Amino acid sequence: MIRVDDLAVRYGQVLAASDVALTAEDGTTLGLIGPNGSGKSSVLRSVLGAIRRAGGTVLIDGDDADGLHDTERAKRLASVAQEEPSGLPLTAWESVLLGRSVHVSGWSRYRPGDESIAEEALELAGVLHLADRSVDDLSGGERQRVLIARALAQQARHVLLDEPTNHLDVRYQHEILTLVRSLPFTTIVVLHDLNLAARYCDDLVLLEAGRVVARGTPSEVLEPSIIERVYGIGVERTELDGLPQLLFTPLGARRA
Numbered sequence: 048m049i050r051v052d053d054l055a056v057r058y059g060q061v062l063a064a065s066d067v068a069l070t071a072e073d074g075t076t077l078g079l080i081g082p083n084g085s086g087k088s089s090v091l092r093s094v095l096g097a098i099r100r101a102g103g104t105v106l107i108d109g110d111d112a113d114g115l116h117d118t119e120r121a122k123r124l125a126s127v128a129q130e131e132p133s134g135l136p137l138t139a140w141e142s143v144l145l146g147r148s149v150h151v152s153g154w155s156r157y158r159p160g161d162e163s164i165a166e167e168a169l170e171l172a173g174v175l176h177l178a179d180r181s182v183d184d185l186s187g188g189e190r191q192r193v194l195i196a197r198a199l200a201q202q203a204r205h206v207l208l209d210e211p212t213n214h215l216d217v218r219y220q221h222e223i224l225t226l227v228r229s230l231p232f233t234t235i236v237v238l239h240d241l242n243l244a245a246r247y248c249d250d251l252v253l254l255e256a257g258r259v260v261a262r263g264t265p266s267e268v269l270e271p272s273i274i275e276r277v278y279g280i281g282v283e284r285t286e287l288d289g290l291p292q293l294l295f296t297p298l299g300a301r302r303a
């Protein structure tokens with residue numbers, strides 16, 4: 048379980064997040080949504096420990112994240128961030144094997160067990176056939192899958208994803224989130240697409256100007272009146288497969 052209380056993030060004079068509280072229960076998917084600049088990435092990155100918090104607490108499986116050594120934190124939390132081609136000459140296999148490095152102590156070499164775990168991870172993410180390809184030569188969707196395989200190889204219980212569907216075509220968007228949801232992770236995912244959030248998240252936290260303005264199930268949070276106010280766009284809500292789905296209209300453009 049990941050629990051955040053009273054989180055504050057500051058960049059100089061900019062207060063990017065304040066009083067943020069959220070809980071991601073084991074095995075569930077929590078979506079962070081909100082307009083551009085509302086603080087989603089800042090919250091995610093502070094849970095990951097990639098940026099310093101200005102205040103608040105982050106508990107990972109009940110333990111204060113500040114008290115966890117980097118290696119212990121990496122054993123519990125994996126990150127799938129937007130990754131452009133890195134320029135490093137890594138194959139998908141090597142990239143996924145890197146996920147094992149948190150389990151290798153000091154100058155030790157990978158063990159045979161690490162290689163079989165990496166292979167299983169590639170298979171589970173559906174990219175074993177890409178093992179020998181250079182990561183930089185893969186498509187955005189293929190690269191995302193390799194990153195998810197690396198998170199699997201890391202054998203962390205929790206995974207944090209920042210806009211994993213960015214740049215992906217509509218089929219890959221659904222494929223990636225279906226894959227993530229099918230894996231036994233506790234997931235916190237930043238999503239811009241509210242309809243994907245509705246379909247693939249158990250719970251949502253809606254941020255506005257660094258503060259939580261709504262939390263709950265997708266049905267509770269994706270209320271047209273809330274979304275219209277926060278995003279400044281006309282919203283009509285419908286349902287697909289029993290889940291809320293939103294249609295958007297520029298304000299003032301509604302037909303009578």
Ligand SMILES: Nc1ncnc2c1ncn2[C@@H]1O[C@H](COP(=O)(O)OP(=O)(O)OP(=O)(O)O)[C@@H](O)[C@H]1O
Binds near residue numbers: 058084085086087090
């Ligand atoms: N490194 C930084 N230095 C200064 N200000 C920053 C920095 N990173 C983010 N900010 C500011 O903090 C606020 C929150 O940014 P953040 O990236 O967390 O929002 P976001 O919701 O993830 O945005 P987006 O949807 O556009 O990716 C914004 O006002 C942003 O300009």
